[in-house]
Amino acid sequence: MGGQRSTARDARRPAVFSVRTYLVGCVVAALVILLIAEAIVAVHSLSNARHKAAQRADYATTVATAAIKTALDQGKTAISGVARTLSIDAILAAPDKCSLSFSSLGPFTSGHLDVVAPDGRVPCSSLSGHGAPSGASQAGAPWLTTTPSGPSMSGLFTDGLTGRTSVALVAAVGGVGTAGFVVLVLPVDALASDIAAAYGGPEHFDFAVTAGDRVISTSQKAMPVIGSHAGWIESSTDLAVPGWQLVSGRRTAAALAPTRSLLISETVVAAVAFLVAFVLLAVANRRIAVPLRKLALAAGRLGREVTPQPVEVGGPAELRQVAERMNAMIAARVSFEDKLSHDALHDPLTGLPNQALLLDRLATACETAAEANTRAALLVIGIDRFELVNTSLGYRVGDHALIALASRLEGALRPRQTLARLGGGEFAVSLPDAGDRDTALAEAAAVSRIVAQVVDAAGASLTLTASIGVAVAERGWSAEELLRNATTAMHSAKERGGARCQFFEPSLRVRANTRLRLENELSRALERGEFYLEYQPIVSLPSRRITGAEALLRWQNSVHGIVPPSTFVPIAEEIGLINQLGRFALEKACEQAMAWYELGYPMRISVNVSAHQLLTGNFAEQVTDVLAHTQLAPDLLCLELTESTLMEDVLRISTALHALKGHGVSISIDDFGTGYSSLAYLQRFPVDELKIDRSFVGGLDNAADRNLVAAVVALAHALELHVVAEGVEKEEHALQLVRMGCRAAQGYLFARPQSASRVTAQLPRHHIDLDEAVSRSNAG
């Protein structure tokens, strides 16, 4: 937990230092610590060395002082002894018989013995062996003026014989009437050098002897014994001679030299160590900090850029590993981005360019065409009633059909043309240099032929048709405009029944706009209660009595007025409103039929059913629901289906119809003769009635139509089907139909579609026996 908390804290704290800064910081910190340690060691070692040198100087002066004292004491003893054995008179009498000798005395390596007469003459001296040097005299030496009682030492004087600065150890020598001295003359000018030679030791201390302010001897002229002692380490001791001092000293530089050289070598080692540290720092920087920085920058790019460049770093294995993983991430990201941008511009099902990519290519095509003084064109291909393939055969079949169609169309493309899928069953082909209307229409016709070839989709064999909208770009059209106009033309082709090519005309746009507004209104019409039913009576031909009625849907809209079903039913089918609308019509019609039944008129009600209703949803259930809810007898309900409806999906429609038939409902084939139903189908479906299309009935005046109607009536009788002639407008047509054996009809001749109350008003005023009526209506 603690670790996690501190990690979280670390993550919150903003990073201040780079790895390089940390590395440099560590090295600099180590450098500073080492420098301080070095300085402390240096100061300590130097003061130690200084202290030791001072101690040795003390020792040297102590030893030298002791030696001088011993020497002077020995000298005094020696001259006392000599004085006792000598007689000045005898020496004066025979000076050449006098002999004195001197060997070195402690630190006094030179000196001599003199016998001095009271007048200062030197009759005998160790300097000259036997006899005294001629004219030798110590006259004027200050120690002559006092006669010491015992051996004593003189002050400083200039030796009369050697001219050197000396001290003298003096002892009186007895004689007859006269008195003289034995004098040991010790020159002091070489004393310091001699002491240095004897007691300078391995460090070669220098010595000086001072008397008060005067330096009487020094082994080293530069040695500063008085005043400034800078640059020297010294020690001084008082000598046995009053007022004299012995100073020993060494140059500080020399005394500290070993320590200093040691310190220098240590510094050199430290410097080398630092050089190595800096080299290591540079290596660490190059091998760790620089790659890390590259990685950090690459990670930054990964966050900012959509397709960042891969990163290349050297350095340790872990960093390379991070870089490799980062590159793998980048590669994954790039391929993901590629896929995303591909997906954004392509249809996932067929892999064809989608609308966005088509528009992009169209824009280029329009520009290029304008430059080349030609015109680009666009075909928008809508597969007719494609939703029915999906809803009746399933989406798998629909998808396979689209894929097969896409590859077939793609195979027929010419260079620079683009095939795109716009969605659902809609495709588009761009023709960058179609030039004119005829070329574009020829291309559209070629596409129609390709679509019309049988498609094998997931086991189903489909024959499809296409509604193709064709638009040729006018000067100044945008790609969007071209697409919109070609689409408008395609919708127009669909409205006109499909399986055709439609060239775009500006008037189509007006119609398309009207249609769009209709669509808008239609989607709200049901909840606004704008629909109602009219009923067109169906009469028995010989008697002209009303035996039934067809329910016809009406739409009364505040904007568009009364809209005919031929306009709104296809739109309702397209926008998916037809099921609700169909249920509405079924309910109202059954309610009305029940109302008539209760009034004593058991009329059969015919209700139009569109293919959509049969193929989507649970139509059979809906019908039984409505029958149960209105309590209408099933045999008073007839469902009218067009031939083309029957052909949509033979298997499913047949199943649905058998179910309905099982409930006792009648089935009628509407507009019979306009479709392509075969006799086999007529037997296969549980059909009760044929309604001969009004186009044939209206044409009864010409022989061809007359023959056809007669044939249909005969066919119906042969198949034991009820037959109704639709659209009877003329009396002679009614008579002809009677002659042909047609016993039921519907048309303006008898009654127009009208309100239920108006139909009721036309019903015979006498009460009909219900049972009798039902049996009559069943008999047709």
Ligand code: C2E
């Ligand atoms: P339809 O089923 O063929 O209906 C008969 C049409 O013919 C009606 O047109 C009717 O007014 C018209 N008609 C009847 N007698 C004559 C005549 O003597 N001369 C002429 N010239 N026309 C005549 P309407 O009402 O405009 O309906 C058109 C179509 O709309 C219907 O054709 C039917 O396919 C469809 N429709 C109407 N109501 C519904 C409905 O509730 N559901 C569905 N799915 N379609 C409906």
Ligand code: CA
């Ligand atoms: Ca009908």
Ligand code: CA
């Ligand atoms: Ca009809």
